[in-house]
Amino acid sequence: MKKRGRGIACMWYPIGFTVAANPSAATVKINTDGTATLLTGTVETGQGALTVLGQIAAETLGIATDDVHVVSADTDATPMDTGAIASRTTYVTGNAIIKAAEQAREILFEAAAPMLSVKPEQLEAHDRKIQVIGFPQQYKTIGEVAHHSEIVIGRPAIGSGSYNPPTVEMDPETGQGKPFSTYVYATQIADVEVDDETGEVEVLRIVAIHDCGTPINPMLVEGQIQGGISMGIGFALQEEILFKDGKQVNPNLTNYIMPTSLDMPELEVDMVDNYDPTGPFGAKGAGEPTAVPTAAAIMNAIYDAVGVRITSLPATSEKVLSAILEQKAA
Amino acid sequence: MATKTKEVLESKVKDSEIEDLTAPDSLKVPAKPALKPVVVPVDKPVVYPLDLPESEIRLRTPAVGQRASRPDGRLHGLGQTQYIDDMTFPHMIFAKILRSEHAHAKILSIDTSEAEAMPGVLATLTGSEIPVNSFGPTLQDQPVLANEIVRHAGDGVAAVAALTEQQASDALTKIKVKYKPLPTVFDPLEAIKDDAPKVHAPRSNIYASKIIKKGDVEKALKESDQVFHKQFKTQMVEHVPLEPHSSVAMWDANGRVTIYSSLGRITLGRDDLARTLGKPMNKIRLVGTIVGGNFGGKNEITTEPILAMLSKKTGRPVKGTFTRGDEFISSTTRHPFVMDYTTGVKKDGQILGRKIRLVLDGGSYCSWTSTTLGKGGILAAGPYNIANLLVEAHAVYTNKTTTGAMRGFGAPQVCFAYESHMDDMAHALGIDPLEMRLRNAFTEGSVSPTGQLLQSVAIKESLQQAAERFGWKESAK
Numbered sequence: 015m016k017k018r019g020r021g022i023a024c025m026w027y028p029i030g031f032t033v034a035a036n037p038s039a040a041t042v043k044i045n046t047d048g049t050a051t052l053l054t055g056t057v058e059t060g061q062g063a064l065t066v067l068g069q070i071a072a073e074t075l076g077i078a079t080d081d082v083h084v085v086s087a088d089t090d091a092t093p094m095d096t097g098a099i100a101s102r103t104t105y106v107t108g109n110a111i112i113k114a115a116e117q118a119r120e121i122l123f124e125a126a127a128p129m130l131s132v133k134p135e136q137l138e139a140h141d142r143k144i145q146v147i148g149f150p151q152q153y154k155t156i157g158e159v160a161h162h163s164e165i166v167i168g169r170p171a172i173g174s175g176s177y178n179p180p181t182v183e184m185d186p187e188t189g190q191g192k193p194f195s196t197y198v199y200a201t202q203i204a205d206v207e208v209d210d211e212t213g214e215v216e217v218l219r220i221v222a223i224h225d226c227g228t229p230i231n232p233m234l235v236e237g238q239i240q241g242g243i244s245m246g247i248g249f250a251l252q253e254e255i256l257f258k259d260g261k262q263v264n265p266n267l268t269n270y271i272m273p274t275s276l277d278m279p280e281l282e283v284d285m286v287d288n289y290d291p292t293g294p295f296g297a298k299g300a301g302e303p304t305a306v307p308t309a310a311a312i313m314n315a316i317y318d319a320v321g322v323r324i325t326s327l328p329a330t331s332e333k334v335l336s337a338i339l340e341q342k343a344a
Numbered sequence: 345m346a347t348k349t350k351e352v353l354e355s356k357v358k359d360s361e362i363e364d365l366t367a368p369d370s371l372k373v374p375a376k377p378a379l380k381p382v383v384v385p386v387d388k389p390v391v392y393p394l395d396l397p398e399s400e401i402r403l404r405t406p407a408v409g410q411r412a413s414r415p416d417g418r419l420h421g422l423g424q425t426q427y428i429d430d431m432t433f434p435h436m437i438f439a440k441i442l443r444s445e446h447a448h449a450k451i452l453s454i455d456t457s458e459a460e461a462m463p464g465v466l467a468t469l470t471g472s473e474i475p476v477n478s479f480g481p482t483l484q485d486q487p488v489l490a491n492e493i494v495r496h497a498g499d500g501v502a503a504v505a506a507l508t509e510q511q512a513s514d515a516l517t518k519i520k521v522k523y524k525p526l527p528t529v530f531d532p533l534e535a536i537k538d539d540a541p542k543v544h545a546p547r548s549n550i551y552a553s554k555i556i557k558k559g560d561v562e563k564a565l566k567e568s569d570q571v572f573h574k575q576f577k578t579q580m581v582e583h584v585p586l587e588p589h590s591s592v593a594m595w596d597a598n599g600r601v602t603i604y605s606s607l608g609r610i611t612l613g614r615d616d617l618a619r620t621l622g623k624p625m626n627k628i629r630l631v632g633t634i635v636g637g638n639f640g641g642k643n644e645i646t647t648e649p650i651l652a653m654l655s656k657k658t659g660r661p662v663k664g665t666f667t668r669g670d671e672f673i674s675s676t677t678r679h680p681f682v683m684d685y686t687t688g689v690k691k692d693g694q695i696l697g698r699k700i701r702l703v704l705d706g707g708s709y710c711s712w713t714s715t716t717l718g719k720g721g722i723l724a725a726g727p728y729n730i731a732n733l734l735v736e737a738h739a740v741y742t743n744k745t746t747t748g749a750m751r752g753f754g755a756p757q758v759c760f761a762y763e764s765h766m767d768d769m770a771h772a773l774g775i776d777p778l779e780m781r782l783r784n785a786f787t788e789g790s791v792s793p794t795g796q797l798l799q800s801v802a803i804k805e806s807l808q809q810a811a812e813r814f815g816w817k818e819s820a821k
Binding site: 021022024025026027032055057060061064070076077078079080081084087089094096098099100115139140141142186187190191192193196198201202203219222223224228231232233234242245249253255257259260261265266267270272284286287291295301302305307310312313318321324327 | 373374398399401402403404405406407408409410411412413414416420445446447448466469473496497498502528530546554555556557558574575576577578579580581582598607608609611612614626629630631632633634635636637638639640643644669672673677678692718719721722725726727735743744745751752753754756759760762763764777778781785786792793794795796798799800801802803805806808809810811813814815819821
């Protein structure tokens with residue numbers, strides 16, 4: 015008989031390396047038409063990092079996402095970056111990009127100030143314009159200013175910056191310290207159906223609410239959450255490298271079972287409203303934590319459905335069935 | 345809609361073919377420029393218009409907060425993304441790596457002479473030819489190609505470069521390696537014992553430990569209304585990126601080496617290459633491309649130094665792409681954890697103290713184990729206010745596949761344990777699992793297990809929002 019159950023799991027997860035320095039650097043070059051080029055040493059590994067980093071540069075310069083072209087991952091051309099690891103790209107590289115873009119923007123403010131008969135600190139960059147704070151009708155387009163600065167004054171608008179999250183060494187005996195600058199939080203709730211005659215678990219629905227600070231690009235955060243859940247389902251129910259005498263027995267995708275689109279439940283993903291003052295425009299990160307609570311939520315849902323506690327992953331049908339049979343025998 | 349577009353395009357192709365091949369010039373109907381398909385010369389030609397309009401969202405200001413599409417998305421959709429394995433260079437050849445079948449053995453000899461005589465083979469390589477034959481992000485305990493001892497079935501022992509992948513694979517079977525098997529240990533709880541076979545003799549198998557201590561846990565457990573204990577275990581899993589590890593290395597006549605790689609971290613990758621190749625950093629160019637999935641598995645070098653040395657030997661660009669089998673047996677995997685949780689609670693669900701022991705199966709080499717151990721240990725108590733805490737975490741070597749960085753660095757393992765444990769306690773105390781969590785969860789300004797004051801805490805908000813969205817109250821049995 016198929017039995018329904020629900021399970022909840024929450025988690026916390028840090029952004030960046032544990033204590034160790036993990037800096038990022040960035041360079042922003044504003045072209046004479048007001049578009050820009052961002053140089054970053056990080057790598058696009060499928061998570062959408064370059065889009066988010068471009069949005070951060072664009073926001074700082076007051077231009078649109080598409081106005082920024084992102085050049086990445088060439089040690090001959092791009093500045094150093096600790097890389098696509100530890101859910102650190104948006105937060106660490108993002109903060110470095112803000113510093114770089116601010117430096118480039120400052121050059122524009124200094125060029126625009128005499129053009130608008132104000133001081134540089136009275137200017138802001140908004141909607142592709144350099145405008146007077148409080149008097150948005152007084153403006154020059156960023157293209158005009160960038161062109162003027164580079165071609166007339168002879169001062170190209172280029173900026174560089176770097177960022178490293180502040181941490182405090184952990185005491186070796188007690189572990190006390192500040193290993194990370196900030197953390198994210200999340201809850202996932204799973205709705206499952208367990209066949210108590212076969213032990214088969216079907217995940218019907220997962221609700222996932224994640225904190226990533228203020229999302230730079232909500233669509234890409236949703237994508238991360240969806241992908242993380244699929245990885246979490248594999249970890250929970252299917253995936254396992256098996257060994258015999260130290261040799262893997264299933265090193266192939268025929269015998270190493272992982273979720274396909276057919277195994278994916280109905281997903282409802284969203285973000286909590288949050289702002290981290292240390293992050294770029296309030297953002298933290300979203301990469302790894304999305305895969306963290308899924309297995310725990312599913313195990314709790316299995317317990318709710320059939321009353322057995324699975325203490326070792328994955329909860330294969332064989333394992334769930336034998337737990338059910340053991341419980342009946344007891 | 346998509347099907348219709350395809351039909352239109354196909355009909356346009358047909359039209360243009362008819363125009364080009366059969367119709368006399370005088371009868372040709374001029375093609376409308378806006379609809380003229382572009383044929384891109386790739387292996388399997390695809391036909392599509394390249395002048396698609398830009399997504400409106402990417403043109404909006406302010407940029408932050410916009411659901412902007414990815415510039416690489418269109419390239420993926422149109423099959424234009426250049427992954428490493430799509431790249432080709434003039435005179436490029438292919439490398440394959442012979443891997444150990446033994447989980448632990450001393451290498452007595454490696455004879456590559458027969459392989460070198462095979463058709464198409466241009467060079468072979470063993471570990472002794474690599475200038476500095478070791479690497480690793482924390483401990484440099486892993487050989488690029490093992491030349492003394494193999495520590496798991498999957499360690500590379502020799503490489504071949506040949507004109508085709510097939511010739512390289514065929515030549516691998518002709519390499520003769522003599523091994524003397526050594527005693528093995530596979531279970532981390534066995535490996536932790538003093539008399540267990542040593543994976544990196546004479547060093548202890550326990551190669552990293554972490555302790556987090558707060559308050560007086562023994563006293564708290566004594567003062568608790570109820571104490572719960574359970575052991576949890578997790579398995580080894582693979583990252584399974586769609587794109588396996590892949591690189592192309594080109595050593596030029598100036599002694600400068602350019603490497604295109606699927607690595608996710610090029611700055612530190614170049615550091616590792618400079619070290620293993622014994623070259624100044626400015627003589628190495630490492631280029632990352634769009635990576636087809638990383639999940640932590642592409643955070644350190646694998647074959648790059650081997651390909652560079654083979655390129656140096658042959659004067660040709662050398663490509664090496666992992667088979668799915670290589671990906672499983674030789675790249676890193678997720679650490680299996682053995683987790684013992686003991687928690688003391690009051691009747692109302694408040695956690696008074698928690699004691700945790702984590703044993704990580706660290707596999708054959710350190711890789712990113714220290715990081716996994718640290719994060720796993722720090723996060724192990726969960727997002728809860730626990731005044732009295734003791735976490736003891738150890739990583740041990742075993743003769744299994746190397747465990748390393750993988751999405752979550754130990755967090756999915758400990759979350760499985762602390763959240764299963766939380767539900768067990770809630771059920772025993774007759775408290776709703778959501779309520780049990782809300783009573784213990786961090787709030788703004790909570791102090792973490794390491795004594796850190798927490799900011800922008802949103803755990804309760806996420807619990808409440810998820811419960812509401814799910815219909816937690818309504819779905820209660």
